[in-house]
Amino acid sequence: MRWRKAALFAVMSGALALTVHGEVAxxxxxxxxxxxxxxxxxxALSTLLALNFVIDGQGSVRxxxxxxxxxxxxxxxxxxxxHALTKEIVNAEGMAGPALPVPAAxxxxxxxxxxxxxxxxxVALTMTPSRPEGEHTEAPVVASMPTPVTSIPVGPAEVPSHRGEVRLEPQGDGVQVERPRTGTPPAPRKAIPAGTGSGPKQPRTDEQLLAILSYPELxxxxxDGTVPVRRAARELGCGVDRARKLLRQEGLLTSGPDTDGPAVRLIQAV
Incomplete structure (x- = not known):
């Protein structure tokens, strides 16, 4: 292999010598x-270098x-x-003429x-070290295992559908008034044990209970405009005997049997 490279270099040097000789002449x-x-x-050297950069160069270098x-x-x-076209020789007759025809010159x-x-x-190609077949210059790609992603099933969000509600409340004259309720319902309240009402822990006085009893909304x-004893005891958060006394004092005690009918407060879904 070395002698082949040496032969190529020698032939190239000869071609350069011929080129230089013609230019000098x-x-x-x-x-x-x-x-x-x-x-x-x-x-000569500029031509050789430029030829190699034209083949191997990139961008502005090329x-x-x-x-x-x-x-x-x-x-x-x-x-x-x-030089080849203007070269003249003297023939046997002593006349000067072109050394070669135009195509040959x-x-x-x-x-x-x-x-x-x-x-x-x-020569430049033979001097460049050859790479084995199948060898790549790119960096090897390292295979990485994908990180498992734990999927958490998420169900559809439950959006409660709110419908208008109508509350029928009896007034003092026995006429029930419709009060529509719309929009977002209030937040759920904590359950209060029966008999305690919504008042504070300290027992209410009779004046406070009579004030509450005077509002039909409460x-x-x-x-007939009266209030059963059991309903009054439940709403006021007091005992039955005390509720009967307060109803009698307010003039709301029923004269008939003490029955708490279910139709006094209605909630109707529309």
Whole structure:
């Protein structure tokens, strides 16, 4: 393998030498042999470097490499072709004429330049270490197990449907008044044991109970305007005997049997 690389390098060097020789011969009448050799070497190396960057470069590097390749390579092609076309020889008759026909002169002038560029790229490829087949430069992907997500079943939110309610409350004259209730129902209250009412822990005085008893909204009446003893005891939170005394004092004691009818306070769902 090494001798192949050495052979390629030798052939490339020969093609570069031919290119440099043609350029020096073309510009030596104006610049001299020394400066002509410097200019030819600059053009040759610029062409080789630009060719490799055009193939392997990225972005703006490739753009500038194309500019150098067009300029330097064009100068090499032009000078070598010009030298081949203007080269004259003296024949046996002593007359000067073109050394080669025009097609042959163009091939001789441009051929070494193209060959040197191709060989330089081939040498660059052979110098680059080859990767084994199947080898990737990308970083290996580490497989990670997905984190289990515990799903909590959530049922549909229960939205209570509130309907209008009508409360029938008897007034003092026995006429029941409808009071509609709409909107959001009040928050549930804590249960209060029967017999304690909604009052404070300290027992109420008779004046306080009589004040409560005077409101039909708090202590509902029957159709005849009286209040059964048991209903009064329940609403006032006192004993039956005390409720009977208060009803008699207020003039609300029923004269008939003491029955607490269920139809005095109605809640009707609409």
């Amino acid at each position: 073309a510009v030596s009448p104006m610049l001299g042999t020394g400066f002509g050799a410097v200019m030819a070497g600059v053009f 753009v500038w490499a194309w500019a150098v390749l067009v300029l330097a390579g064009g100068m090499e092609l032009g000078l070598n072709t010009w 163009v091939a001789v002038g441009a051929g070494p330049v193209v060959l040197a560029g191709l060989l330089s790229h081939l 202590v509902p009446r029957d159709e």
